[in-house]
Amino acid sequence: xxxxxxxxxxxxxxxxxxxxxxxxxxxxxxxxxxxxxxxxxxxxxxxxxxxxxxxxxxxxxxxxxxxxxxxxxxxxxxxxxxxxxxxxxxxxxxxxxxxxxxxxxxxxxxxxxxxxxxxxxxxxxxxxxxxxxxxxxxxxxxxxxxxxxxxxxxxxxxxxxxxxxxxxxxxxxxxxxxxxxxxxxxxxxxxxxxxxxxxxxxxxxxxxxxxxxxxxxxxxxxxxxxxxxxxxxxxxxxxxxxxxxxxxxxxxxxxxxxxxxxxxxxxxxxxxxxxxxxxxxxxxxxxxxxxxxxxxxxxxxxxxxxxxxxxxxxxxxxxxxxx
Numbered sequence: 001x002x003x004x005x006x007x008x009x010x011x012x013x014x015x016x017x018x019x020x021x022x023x024x025x026x027x028x029x030x031x032x033x034x035x036x037x038x039x040x041x042x043x044x045x046x047x048x049x050x051x052x053x054x055x056x057x058x059x060x061x062x063x064x065x066x067x068x069x070x071x072x073x074x075x076x077x078x079x080x081x082x083x084x085x086x087x088x089x090x091x092x093x094x095x096x097x098x099x100x101x102x103x104x105x106x107x108x109x110x111x112x113x114x115x116x117x118x119x120x121x122x123x124x125x126x127x128x129x130x131x132x133x134x135x136x137x138x139x140x141x142x143x144x145x146x147x148x149x150x151x152x153x154x155x156x157x158x159x160x161x162x163x164x165x166x167x168x169x170x171x172x173x174x175x176x177x178x179x180x181x182x183x184x185x186x187x188x189x190x191x192x193x194x195x196x197x198x199x200x201x202x203x204x205x206x207x208x209x210x211x212x213x214x215x216x217x218x219x220x221x222x223x224x225x226x227x228x229x230x231x232x233x234x235x236x237x238x239x240x241x242x243x244x245x246x247x248x249x250x251x252x253x254x255x256x257x258x259x260x261x262x263x264x265x266x267x268x269x270x271x272x273x274x275x276x277x278x279x280x281x282x283x284x285x286x287x288x289x290x291x292x293x294x295x296x297x298x299x300x301x302x303x304x305x306x307x308x309x310x311x312x313x314x315x316x317x318x319x320x321x322x323x
Contacts, residue, residue, distance in 0.1 A: 030066070030269060046204065074103045185227065259295035
């Protein structure tokens with residue numbers, strides 16, 4: 001859902017820029033991985049093993065890369081981007097480099113105070129995406145941060161009270177949280193925020209503990225049916241496209257054969273300015289030497305960034321984005 005900073009007359013401008021980028025096969029969304037450092041301890045991710053010395057090679061500005069790609073959407077991610085003390089400066093410089101943009105931030109939320117959120121909001125962040133996979137202490141344990149879940153809820157309530165919008169949960173669908181998906185949606189609705197789902201993969205570090213492919217397709221179908229039924233009643237809370245959710249059971253059954261479009265509508269720029277087509281692929285070149293990606297035959301994941309890039313622009317998708 002678009003932030004309240006944007007007015008109805010912005011909608012045709014965003015749609016026009018989207019069409020312009022797609023026609024020229026330019027990335028619509030650029031993810032700036034501003035650091036690979038992280039202070040969480042997630043079992044499915046090894047970013048926390050990144051040495052602190054890595055900060056010495058992190059770019060001091062992503063504005064030139066933003067100006068080069070001129071995307072419609074920008075995400076600041078990591079690692080944990082809030083470890084960058086200069087994150088506000090990075091955000092503001094990218095905001096000023098692109099004429100029409102929508103800026104998102106992905107964080108585990110452990111360092112997100114209301115004050116820091118307000119500072120980032122003022123710098124140009126339109127949407128805060130906070131990781132949340134469970135509503136109870138399992139989330140704290142999974143991320144290795146005691147008290148994290150309560151901290152997230154307290155921060156969101158404070159942010160909403162301060163007039164900040166464009167807040168959503170980022171939830172990874174795993175084999176042990178299928179019963180949490182609808183409760184997470186209902187909690188998001190109560191808080192006045194959204195929720196975006198992405199399917200778990202072992203592509204990051206080989207951890208297969210949470211995979212759904214082996215015997216979970218039926219349970220996943222039931223959970224997805226519940227999410228789609230909710231979406232039909234109430235648009236704007238679940239921010240995934242209907243298409244992405246519909247395709248998850250098919251992917252889990254091994255029926256997906258379409259080439260992956262990663263690197264075409266969405267790309268990743270790492271902390272040193274090098275480009276990769278997918279968050280779990282190696283880099284290929286520096287952003288200044290960008291070469292157009294082609295679709296590839298890869299089914300290692302069905303992340304939302306892959307599925308949404310392949311989603312047709314249905315009316316329901318427009319309603320989701322601008323609800």
